[in-house]
Amino acid sequence: MPRRTLAIRYTSFRECPNCEGRGDDGAAWRPMPCRRCEGRGRLVTGVEIEDSLEGVLPRSRYDFNARGEVFLLDFDEDEDFEVVGPEDQSSR
Ligand SMILES: [Zn+2]
Numbered sequence: 877m878p879r880r881t882l883a884i885r886y887t888s889f890r891e892c893p894n895c896e897g898r899g900d901d902g903a904a905w906r907p908m909p910c911r912r913c914e915g916r917g918r919l920v921t922g923v924e925i926e927d928s929l930e931g932v933l934p935r936s937r938y939d940f941n942a943r944g945e946v947f948l949l950d951f952d953e954d955e956d957f958e959v960v961g962p963e964d965q966s967s968r
Contacts, residue, residue: 880957888922
């Protein structure tokens, strides 16, 4: 039996209002990465999780924040599954 996987995808973003999409504070000399979006210039506003077992999970099964960190709700820690993606996160 194939291992259960949860594939996380970002479905929508909005421009970071703190840095106006630049990803930093715009300083000419040594610009600092924006703290709100951590240098990405955008905030996550939509997330979709596809469970290889149950299909796309309802919004009540997970939570996420603007940085794109996803929190699974009502999942047993002993459950054997692999969380995949999103690429935006794994490349850091
Ligand atoms: Zn920002």
